[in-house]
Amino acid sequence: MVRPGRGPVNVFWVYCPEMKLETTASRIWKRLGREDRLAASSSFWRDPPQEAVPAALAAIVSARRVRPQVARTLPTEVRAQTLAVLQEPGEAVAAALLVALHLSERRALLGAFLDAVGVAHDNGIMSEEPGAPVGEDVLRRGVDALSAFPRPQVEAYLNTLFLQDPERWAALPKAVELL
Numbered sequence: 059m060v061r062p063g064r065g066p067v068n069v070f071w072v073y074c075p076e077m078k079l080e081t082t083a084s085r086i087w088k089r090l091g092r093e094d095r096l097a098a099s100s101s102f103w104r105d106p107p108q109e110a111v112p113a114a115l116a117a118i119v120s121a122r123r124v125r126p127q128v129a130r131t132l133p134t135e136v137r138a139q140t141l142a143v144l145q146e147p148g149e150a151v152a153a154a155l156l157v158a159l160h161l162s163e164r165r166a167l168l169g170a171f172l173d174a175v176g177v178a179h180d181n182g183i184m185s186e187e188p189g190a191p192v193g194e195d196v197l198r199r200g201v202d203a204l205s206a207f208p209r210p211q212v213e214a215y216l217n218t219l220f221l222q223d224p225e226r227w228a229a230l231p232k233a234v235e236l237l
Contacts, residue, residue, distance in 0.1 A: 079217050079231050083153035086217050088145060090159075091210070098159035099141035103134045110154035117147045156218045167207050167215055174203035188226050197233035209237060 080086050090098070106114070118129045118140045129137070141147055147155065160168060161182065168182030175196050178185045204212045216234055220227045 079220050079234070081221075082149060083156055083218070083221060084146060084149050086156060086214055086221070087147065087152040089210075090214060092142070094159060094210075094214070095142040095155075096138065097163050098155040099138040100135075101158040101162035102141065102155050103138050104162070105158075107154050107157075110151055113148050113151045114141060114154070117141065117144055117151055153218075153221070156214070160215055160218060164211060164215060167204060167211060170203050170207070171200045171215070171219075175200040188223050191226055191228050194229035194232050197227070197229050201233050201237065212237065 080089070087095070102110075102114070114137075115126060115129045118124075118132070118137055119126050121140055121144055122129070124132075132140075141151070141155065165182040169179065172179040172182065172184065175192055177189075177192075201212075201216070204215075213234075216230060220230045
C-alpha cells in the first residue's frame with residue numbers, strides 16, 4: 059500500500075479467533091463502536107439509574123469543562139453524545155451504560171441466550187435471584203443459540219454478563235471459545 063507522497067506502508071491484520079473476556083466494564087466500553095456507544099448513552103439517559111447519574115454528570119462536566127449546574131440542564135441528546143465519545147466514563151458509569159444498551163437495544167439477544175441456558179427471565183431480565191454456577195455444556199448451548207446475532211454484540215453481552223456475576227457464569231470463558 060502506498061500513501062500519496064509518503065511511500066509504502068505495511069499493513070498487517072491480525073485475527074484472533076478466541077474471545078478474551080475483559081475484566082472491567084470500561085474495557086468493554088472502549089471496544090464498542092460509535093453507534094453502540096451512542097445507543098447505550100441515549101438509552102441510559104431515557105431512564106437513568108439514580109446511583110449512576112452523579113458520576114455520569116461528573117464525567118460530562120470534566121469532558122465539556124462546564125459547571126455542574128450547566129451539565130444538569132443540558133438537553134438529553136447533548137448529554138448522550140458527550141457520554142458516547144468518552145473513552146473513560148468511569149467504571150460505574152460504563153457498567154450502567156452497558157446494562158442500558160442491552161436492556162433497550164438487544165433484548166432479543168438476551169432472551170435467546172437465557173432461553174437456551176434455561177434461566178427464567180422476563181423479556182431478557184433475569185427473574186430469579188443469582189443461582190448456582192451454570193455448567194460449561196449449558197453455556198456452550200447458550201453461545202450456540204447466539205449464532206444469528208452479530209459477533210461484536212454477542213461478545214459485549216457475554217462479557218457484561220460475566221462481569222455482573224462472575225461466580226454464576228464462571229465457565230463462560232471456556233464456553234466462548236466456540237465463537
